[in-house]
């Protein structure tokens with residue numbers, strides 16, 4: 241197997257070859273994505289995509305640990321990053337260390353990701369100094385849905401734009417090895433990318449970020465409702481429906497199974 245990309249080598253990609261990141265929650269998807277990706281994100285978006293939850297607030301440590309372990313088993317090349325679920329890191333650096341270390345131990349992942357800005361800087365510094373690489377996440381932070389009131393673009397006012405840039409700088413200076421910028425007006429993403437020392441990973445942000453991430457089910461056309469920033473690179477919902485329709489027809493008219501699929505006497 242190929243050698244896994246390390247956190248220091250990801251950090252070195254600032255202003256370098258763009259970093260390719262996609263989400264993965266299951267072993268087979270991880271196997272398929274791994275050869276093409278620098279990083280696999282076990283996103284708490286699995287709450288919606290896998291579990292049908294209305295948002296990510298209800299995602300648990302157990303879910304993240306189980307899916308994180310599956311993705312590590314299915315990958316050899318990409319660095320695996322696991323999202324810290326809502327409620328597992330915000331209370332204190334100590335709480336964050338306990339839960340982040342548990343995720344790294346139980347999954348074998350290389351790093352964790354957490355949502356937030358200035359308020360998380362002491363936590364990011366605490367973890368980084370104690371052996372846990374942290375990826376930041378600023379702009380549209382879906383775990384804050386109950387404060388934000390929805391998933392609209394962030395940074396429309398000058399005040400909010402400045403606040404997001406300040407958050408990004410604080411997260412980077414605290415030691416984050418990279419930083420997701422989600423759902424902001426493009427000039428904000430460009431300014432952050434120019435100002436922070438770590439690579440930025442855009443989603444609904446800018447092609448000038450140091451890398452990009454998407455939810456795999458969204459870009460494959462498998463998930464039904466997707467934001468504006470998703471480009472559909474495939475149409476797996478339609479392909480799945482077509483295959484299932486054929487299967488159902490063939491069961492009903494007894495053309496499946498046929499000789500090829502049946503065990504015959506010697």
Ligand code: KIV
Pocket residue numbers: 263281282283284285286323420422443453454455
């Ligand atoms: O949970 C997730 O999938 C994410 C990415 C969309 C950045 O946080």
Ligand code: NA
Pocket residue numbers: 283284285323
């Ligand atoms: Na997430």
